[in-house]
Amino acid sequence: MPKRLTLLQKILYTLAFLAVLAGCAGPTETEIPTTSPEVSITSLPTMTATASSTPLPTATLTSTPTSTPLPTPTFTITPVPATRIPIIEYHDPDYHVGDAVEMTPQLFSDQVTWLASNGYHTLSAEELVAYVDGEAIFPQKSVVLTFDIGLPKRPVYRDVVIPTLQKLGFKAIFFILSNSGVEQDECKDGNVFCWDDFRTWAQAGIISIASHGLYHPDFKTLTPTGITQEMTQSRQILQDKTGQIPLIFAFPFDSVPAAGPDLAKAAGYQLAVAGVTSRKDGPVVLVGDSDRYSLPRVYPYTSVHNYPKLNGYNLTFGDVVTNLIKPRAGSATPVPTQSSPTGQAGTPTATPAAALNNVDQVLQICAHLPSDTYLRAQTLMRANFTPDVSADARAQLPGFSTNPSCNFYGRDVPEAIVIHYTVGDLTSSMAAFRQDKGASAHYIIDRDGKVVQMVPEGLSALHVNCNGTRTNCLASCPICDGKNGELTEPYTRSIGIELVNRGHIPAPSAPGTYFFDYLRSYNYFYWEEYPDAQIAALKVLVEDIAARWNIPIDPDHVLGHYRINEKVDPGPALNLFWSRAGYPPKQPIFGPPEP
DSSP states (O other): OHHHHHHHHHHHHHHHHHHHHTTSSSSSSOOSOOSOGGGSGGGSOOOOOBTTBOOOOOOOOOOOOSSOOOOOOOOOOOSSBOSOBOEEEESOSSEEETTTEEEOHHHHHHHHHHHHHTTOEEOOHHHHHHHHTTSOOOBSSEEEEEEEEOSOOHHHIIIIIHHHHHHHTOOEEEEEOTTTSOOBSSOOSTTSOBHHHHHHHHHTTSEEEEEOOSSOOOGGGSOHHHHHHHHHHHHHHHHHHHSOOOOEEEOGGGOOOTTHHHHHHHTTOSEEEOOOOOOTTOSOBOTTOTTTTSBOOBOOOBOTTTTTBOTTTSSBHHHHHHHHHSOOTTOOOOOOEEEEOOSSTTOOEEEEOOSSOHHHHHHHHHHTOOSSHHHHHHHHHHOOOOOSSOHHHHHTSSOEEEOOOOOEEEEOOOOEEEEEEOSSOHHHHHHHHTSTTSOOOSEEEOTTSOEEEOSOTTEEESSSOOTTOGGGSOTTOTTSBOTTSOBOOGGGSEEEEEEOOOOBOSOOOSTTSEEEOTTOTTSOSEEEOOOHHHHHHHHHHHHHHHHHHTOOOSTTTEEEGGGTSSOOTTOTTOOSSSOBOSBSOBOOSSSSOOO
16 A cells, blocks of 8 residues: 555655646646646636737746756765864966976866765855854865966966855955956957956855955065055955955965965955965964965866876875865864754754855755655655745745745846745645656745745746747747846846745635736636735735845836746736735735835
């Protein structure tokens, strides 16, 4: 009997998966299947065209995006936190000084691939600052990758460094010479860096912007006024050009004058890095590091005579890193605490801080799922991750939980919030989003107002897409076009919220459970009502997301799926910014009441 039950469950999951592909993401009408026979897709009224309405397209399966899904790292969470983190100092992945110093694109690729295959985690500038401040912990296998951008060798970064980092899911810190390392705003010359490069890579989460000064002088030859000028002006230029505030400074030539650390702090930097030092702890960064404005770095270079061993170590790159991260006797890492939900809204408890941010937590979960469909779903049902929603917002909700979906397709930089209805209930919707390589959304709001987050906001959930072709989306789509007129998939620019709702329904019987659309906006009279508790939760969630991502709450930034594809959801019952005509009438959900 148990074997028959398991087979049945597998069949049900497969059916849910096929149905959701036809709905949430693509330009068709059918959404997630309902579990109730009386509201199945086949029982809904047949759609007919009217003089005032164009027939909606027949439901067909839609494919997932043609872009490659975001790579997932293979590290495993270890109970031992990092107490020693090496900073690797790259200058140019195609660099030679005779036979004595050598770095090639292949050697660089081999080194970072070794890190990935051995389960290493890379830190951004913000994470490195948090680690030194004792405000976050990370896995023992953690490193920081840095690049001092001086020579205008754009091709090796464009063709080797960035694709390699992106493929491995790694992050790096770019120390940029603001007046001599970048020559133009737009990328017209293929051989020199432009500001568009750094903006694009930073927005994708691949790099952190940091300062290497203005012109790369030896700071030991400058006056304190000259040092301050290099530090403050370069920081301001980088902020103006990229939109990111540089947190870390790299001393040119790794040359740190006596006044350098104090001047870096006065200039507004949180940390500064130098080169190889002879301090007793070795070339690693520590929690509460006393040398936070002259942190040491590791040179990963070899030579013709030493290869594959690194200069100065007589060990391979892997052996050097392995030795550096080993805890030393008496070392300890302060464990900070954070508030996290316990499953009951409004009652957070103090727990050890997560070793990873929620994007990396979900990447980690998804990297180690069983191949069996049923076991995969069971694993995801038991998993969770750190929420994006603020503690204040969660306290206003009747319930909040996280449950991951692995259906994400790259990084997300949200500019809008897109709202959908599910057609199915909460259980079937979540099951569909757990299926492999299908549709998903960041949030689902149940009819009682309880919220489930399924994808971190920093990842692109597949809730709207043009399938690689601009004409698959409406010409009026507000988030489908880049600044140069090129297609930008709307799922990479938005956060998706699903509301549990059946959409259009047969003639109802109980008042208060339906909305009667006198205008037949989408050929149907009757639509399932959105309960007050669900609407209240939607307002809390939208306002919280908008505040964190600086998204305006207006019709072009908080919109229904029908604004992007030829869809009906969330239907005429959900009046976001306009008064609802029909029975019963309602004032706008967002914005001031209309007369």
